[in-house]
Amino acid sequence: MNVRRSLLCLLAMTPMIALGLPLESRVPGGVALLPLGKAGAHRPAPRAWLDQQPVWVTRDHGEWIAVVGIGLDTPTGLHALRVSDDADEKSLSFDVTPKHYPEQHVTLKDMSKVRLSPEDETRALAEIARIKDIRQHWRPAPDADGRLALPAAGRFSGRxxxxxxxxxxxxxxxxxxxxxxxxxxxxxAAAAGRVLAVDDYFFNGKTIFIDHGNGLITLVCHLDRIDVAPGQSVLSGQEIGRSGKSGRASGPHLHWSVYLNGVAVDPALWVRQTTTGSSGKIRTPSTRRL
Structure with missing residues (x-):
């Protein structure tokens, strides 16, 4: 057996959990990977919460890691993660640093999607509240996989x-x-999971939420067609619908969101095989953590 084949056999026998983590970026809209201690063979995983929201804890290279989503509205500075291993509870601090996001100007022909009528505003606010509840859904899963694939072929046209x-x-x-x-x-589907909800919203149009376990949820919207139903299990790469321009959209495209512990985080941190450079062209990330 040559060296290359030996390495391939070794990789095949090695748990792939380490590859299931996103890139780390401790900024608003990013992800923090916080070590919680060594992962013993017979020790259960510690539990963690950011504010009152449960946080995904997974094993990586022999230690427990909290995978923490940082909301876009998170103030910069120190924040505290609450951690419990049943025998003890502690607070773990981490720092969130600033990030500047550029301005994007969008022109819509349909002004009713910009200046809402009272009826549309009432509908939109009710839908926003429902979406907030959906994205805070928590389903424990022993091996949630954070290796996400792009849900459709194309360039990133809106960051x-x-x-x-x-x-x-x-x-x-x-x-x-x-x-x-x-x-x-x-x-x-960007990864295996369970369809959490489907609907046709005022802003998002035809929308699919997929629950991947442990607070990791993906959304695709502005669809032309939905081919799955709530409660349905899906495989990574399984066809779930067709893209379109339903809802508030200036033209045909696919909007893709990734939610972690209830907040939206940058999808580019999760894509294993491809992210995009400043030119909009797709490239491969060189490191696991930023």
Whole structure:
């Protein structure tokens, strides 16, 4: 057996959990990877919470790691993670550093999606509250996998965190990544999971939420067609719908959001095989942590 084959056999026998972590970026909209101590063979995983929201804890290279989503509205400075191993409870501090997100100007022909009627505003606010509840869903899973794949082929046309201005009027920062796709492009599950919800929203249009376990949830929206139902299990790469321009969209594209412990985080941190450079072209990340 040659050296190359020996290495391949060794990799095949090695747990892949270490590859299931996102890149680390301790900024608003990023992810913090916080060591919680050695992971013994017979020791259960510690539990962790940020504020009142449970946080994903996984094993990586012989130690427990808390995978913490940092919301876009998180103030910079020190924050505390609450950690419990049943015998003891402690507070673990971590620092969030500033990040500047550029401004993005979007022109919409349909002004009713910018200046809402009272009826549309009532509908939109109710839907925003429902979406907040969905993204805070928690389902414990022994081996949630954070290796996500792009849900559709295309370039990133709208970056996460951009401060958006619709027809000259400032709106909330962009909570996901836009992938430029023609209408009818196949949309796939970014990882294995369970369909948490599907709906047709005022802003998002036709939308699918997939629960990947331990607070990791992905969303695709502005779809032309939905091919899955709530409660359905899906495999990584399984077709779940087709892209379109439903909801508030200036043209056909796919919006992709990644939620962790209830907050939106940068999808580019999770894509194992491809992220995008400043030119918008897709490239491969060189390191696991930033």
């Amino acid at each position: 996460f965190g951009n401060r958006r201005v619709f027809n000259g009027e400032p709106r909330a920062p962009h909570s996901g990544a836009d992938i430029a796709t023609p209408r009818g492009t196949v949309v796939k």
